[in-house]
Amino acid sequence: MNKVTIKDIARESGVSTATVSRVLSNKGYASEEIKEKVRSIAKRLNYQPNAVARSLKMDRTNTIGVIIPDISNPYFMKISRGIEDTLQKSGYNLIFVSGDENSDKEKKMLQVLTEKRVDALVIATSGGNAEDINRVKNSGIPVVLIDRKLETDSDDLDLVVEDNIEGAYQLTNYLIKKGHTKIGVVNGSLVSSTGTERYLGYRKAMEEHGLDLDPDFIFNGHFTQEDGSNAVTYFFNREEKPTAILSFNNTMTFGVMLQLTRMGLQIPDDILVASYGEAEAAQLLSPDGIVSIKQSPYEMGVKVGEILINRLVRKINKPVTEIFEPIMNVKTKEI
Known part of the structure; x- marks a missing residue:
């Protein structure tokens, strides 16, 4: 018909x-x-x-494109919920797509969303697409960077991030003060700013305490649950094993905890786990003794929504940088 x-x-x-x-x-x-x-x-x-025809006539679609690296990660879903709750009051709808920590797929999603004529773009970039992201911004579409920075200068872009260096520094410093010098580090992708900054925070704390950076205690992953599991296998196949594991995102932490549980190890009695971000399922595995950086994803999403309202409704164009400070979170059991 x-x-x-x-x-x-x-x-x-x-x-x-x-x-x-x-x-x-x-x-x-x-x-x-x-x-x-x-x-x-x-x-x-x-x-x-015909929504397309109407949008062409009005030169707006009332849609915001959101590109996140992992659509299954509760952290990014909370960010998205904060954005949505803030923007729906002004009549905007969100289109969510996942870059899957893949710069090629992210680049394709950038093209798809711009072709759909979104009124603005929010992106937690996987890295490698700074030129394309700046091209979108220069075309007149407002761009807000969330959680991750570009690898090149982005002073003219709105930015909502965490102080990743400080958060990783606090976690590492805590472990060292508890007597841990053999710390197994589970890195995320070093192509993204979160991966590089969290590693820098770890390195800063180690160097301040005069501890060597042993490459055998560092596992480079890509922010996936499988990386966390593989890191544990890698560490425990070594002759010298870590006394603590430091994981640089919640998804990898869940993989770490699952693998430790499969191996019959108790947290924190057998090994201490410290996480940048809270693994939501951690309480099922070990209700006490989890060390983490408490994040504020929903509040970050709300801030992004407020920035977009300023851009699209109030026509305020001055770039905004909002940095959320880390909060150490240690559960009740004494470690």
Whole structure:
């Protein structure tokens, strides 16, 4: 069945397409009799307005594109919820896509969203697409970086991030002060700013305490649960094993904890786990003794939403940088 158009309604109503357009858009004059007739026929024919045509005419779509690296990660879902809760009050809808920690897929998603003519773009970049992201911004589409920075200068872009260096420094410093010098580090992708900054925070604390950086105690991953599991296997196949594991995101931490549990090890009695970000399922495995950096993803999403309202509604164009400070979170059991 062909899609019903304004011409079909005009033909059924016996009026011009211009009159039908005025009635359906509620703009301009038409008698009450004509309005009732046109609306009744439109309802009977199940007429659906052409959103693309309307957006072309109004030069806006009331949609915001959101690219996140892992759509299954609760951290990014909370960020997205904060954005959505803030923007829906102003009539905006979100289109979510995942870059899957893959720069090629992220680049494709950038193209898809710009072709859909989103009014603004929010991105937690996996890295490698700074040129394309800046091109989107230079085309007139507002861009907000969330959680991750670009690898090149981005002072003219809105930025909402955490102080990753400080957070990783605090975690590492805590472990060292508890007597741990053999710390197995589970890195995320060093292509992304979160991966590199958290590693820098770890290195800063180790160097301050005069401890060597042993490459055999460092596992480089890509922020996945499998990386966490593989890191544990790697560490425990070594002759010298770590007394603590430091994982640089919540998804990898979950993989770490699952693998330790499979191996029959108790947390924290057999080994201490410290995590940048809270693994939501951690309480099922070990209710006490988990050391983590408490993050504020929902609040970060709300901040992104407020920035976008300033850009799109209030037309305020001064770039904003918001840095959320880390909060150490140690559960009740004494370690």
